Amino acid sequence: MKILLTGGGTLGSASPLFAVYEEAKKQHKNWEWFWVGTKNGVEKHFIESLGLNYEWIPSVKLRRYFSLHILIDPFFFIAAFLRSLLIIMTIKPDVVVGAGSFVSVPVSWAAKLFGKKIIIHQQDIRPTLSNKMVAPIANKITVSFKKSLDDFSKKKTQWIGNPVRDEVLRGESNRAKKKFEINSSLPTILVTGGSSGSEAINTWVWQYLKSLCEGANLIHLTGLGKSDPAHAHVHYHQLEFLEKEMPDVLALADIVVSRAGISIITEFSALQKTVILIPMPHTHQENNAFYCANEHASFAYRQDQLDERVVRRIHELLHSPDERKKLSSAMGMLMKQGGAREMVHIIESLKSK
Incomplete structure (x- = not known):
């Protein structure tokens, strides 16, 4: 056939x-x-x-x-x-x-x-x-x-x-810790603007870099050609793009801040991740993001809300394991496997x- x-x-x-x-x-x-x-x-x-x-x-x-x-x-x-x-x-x-x-x-x-x-x-x-x-x-x-x-x-x-691809489910956090020299004593935040990156999300990360790295590792995927070495912190790991290593980084992340493309949401559901979604404005991603939020499977913010309130939400979640567990469980139930x-x-x- x-x-x-x-x-x-x-x-x-x-x-x-x-x-x-x-x-x-x-x-x-x-x-x-x-x-x-x-x-x-x-x-x-x-x-x-x-x-x-x-x-x-x-x-x-x-x-x-x-x-x-x-x-x-x-x-x-x-x-x-x-x-x-x-x-x-x-x-x-x-x-x-x-x-x-x-x-x-x-x-x-x-x-x-x-x-x-x-x-x-x-x-x-x-x-x-x-x-x-x-x-x-x-x-x-x-x-x-x-x-x-x-x-x-x-x-x-x-x-x-x-x-969803099987390899997404085979990530190992220890591999990511070793490869990217992650501080094992701290929780890890992953921020990604999608396969092409997001200027708005990148700008937000750099504006609040010190606050985001307070008590946490930060892995930031900027998109190809969109990194900026001028921004640095001992807990900050700036990468343009991940392919084979992405399942390991997802396995490591305690909280993910991401665009709301359906493919990545599918992976979040399969992995039961705690997620904050920032959909691309005026696209189908807004429907995806706010559906997830209405199902209590994530938090969602419009791009024009991408400011210190999102930073506060991240730190609230880092200090609330029970809230993270509720969100991740709901995310896991969001999509049929x-x-x-x-x-x-x-x-x-x-x-x-």
């Missing part, structure tokens, strides 16, 4: 697909795997390192706001669709699986013309425009949150949680229909 995974532009739309691929391999499924992403997306290097056959289509953004790019976007979409047709004709996949990326739209539409089975996975609380455009032609729709069952056709929608296994089963069942 040939499986074509499609997603890219960010690691967020690719992460659950990585997990599905690895779960199928773990189950010894003798399937051929292909990936369609963007030409220079952050996902390309990682996918090729897994040994998957990688194809690309022109990057298309489906804008819901005015921009002069709207005038040329249709031409890029047509080019992406035509290239998608060629890819589907060449690969002849049995099942196409997407997870909310704009890349998945032309690929899924092309696959439908050739009668291929299509699965889309809705990660975020708010349905993505790309998934809305593919949902009518999809054979199966899976969702991360039970709440999202109401957003799609009940006949073909299933709640599975969000697939075993999503990768269920997705592999769904792929297999579609082929038999």
Whole structure:
């Protein structure tokens, strides 16, 4: 059986697909795997390192706001669709699986013309425009949150949680302590602005660096090219990006301050972390963050609230193990586990229909 995974532009739309691929391999499924992403997306290097056959289509953004790019976007979409047709004709996949990326739209539409089975996975609380455009032609729709069952056709929608990679669960705090020379006598705060980093979060960290490092280690992921060596403290560890070491650092962290992308929230849930979420303004992340907060699984602050009140909240949590335990337990219950296994089963069942 040939499986074509499609997603890219960010690691967020690719992460659950990585997990599905690895779960199928773990189950010894003798399937051929292909990936369609963007030409220079952050996902390309990682996918090729897994040994998957990688194809690309022109990057298309489906804008819901005015921009002069709207005038040329249709031409890029047509080019992406035509290239998608060629890819589907060449690969002849049995099942196409997407997870909310704009890349998945032309690929899924092309696959439908050739009668291929299509699965889309809705990660975020708010349905993505790309998934809305593919949902009518999809054979199966899976969702991360039970709440999202109401957003799609009940006949073909299933709640599975969000697939998470096994390696996330295999982190070891002692490895992180040794590698980054962490003071074992202090709790550890991890601050991350996502895979690309966040200027607003970085600025906040540097403004309140002394207070944040008072009685705690601080590991700060700035994003590639966004570090600033002018800021230093004996307990401060400034890093641009982590890949293989990220599970170890997550295992070490007592509190995490993070953006609210669904992939990282999925990892927080699987690991039962104590989290403060700072969503990217005016995006689906706000829905994710405040849903978590309403479920008492995290604290959430808008970016314009990123000031000393967040620092105070961190120190309150550091001095309240019971509160951290309540939050981490709720975070663990937030998302159904075993999503990768269920997705592999769904792929297999579609082929038999």
